[in-house]
Amino acid sequence: MSRKKSRSAKTRGTPIVLPQSLLGSKSSPDAGALAAAQHKQIQDMIDLLKRNHLTELEIERAGVRIRVRHEVAVKTVSATVTDQGSAGGPALSQPAAPASVPAEDTTGLITITSPIVGTFYRSPSPDADPYVEEGDYVKKGQVLCIVEAMKLMNEIESEVDGRITKILVESTKPVEYGQALFLIDPKATP
Secondary structure, three states: OOOOEOOOOOOOOOOOEOOHHHHOOOOOOOOOOOOHHHHHHHHHHHHHHHHOOOOEEEEEEOOEEEEEEOOOOOOOOOOOOOOOOOOOOOOOOOOOOOOOOOOOOOOOOEEEEOOOOEEEEOOOOOOOOOOOOOOOEEOOOOEEEEEEEOOEEEEEEOOOOEEEEEEOOOOOOEEOOOOEEEEEEOOOOO
């Protein structure tokens, strides 16, 4: 008796050789009925599937085809940030607002956006003065804030010379990629 290979083994090109216990004898009197021995063979197929990290395994013997498929579940992990300062009943989580510029007139203003997801800090340390305040004149390349991502402090610099007209994020709040942080008027003079 020869060994059969799985029809659709999802590995790196290495065929899986089925154990002899799965192949059984071809001279079974009733190939359609599942006897106790056939249940064991199917369980052996399932174990083989899991042991070799396969997603699908198929075997055909004496006109009976058995396909075992293992769907890999994808875990979705979501985190919500709730305001600890809210009083009253249970906290309700709401989806984050899309990163956009406020509805006020921003014509002619330059928007400085976050290049990464992280935590926004206006100063280099909690007891230090903020890098900039609204109304401050800034030069191109001047540090405006820090966005912390995975314990790395990323300095965000001004892209233009101009006056800070609006700071759009509170210090220590999470920011998203592309979220507006500052509005700068490039036409303002010192």
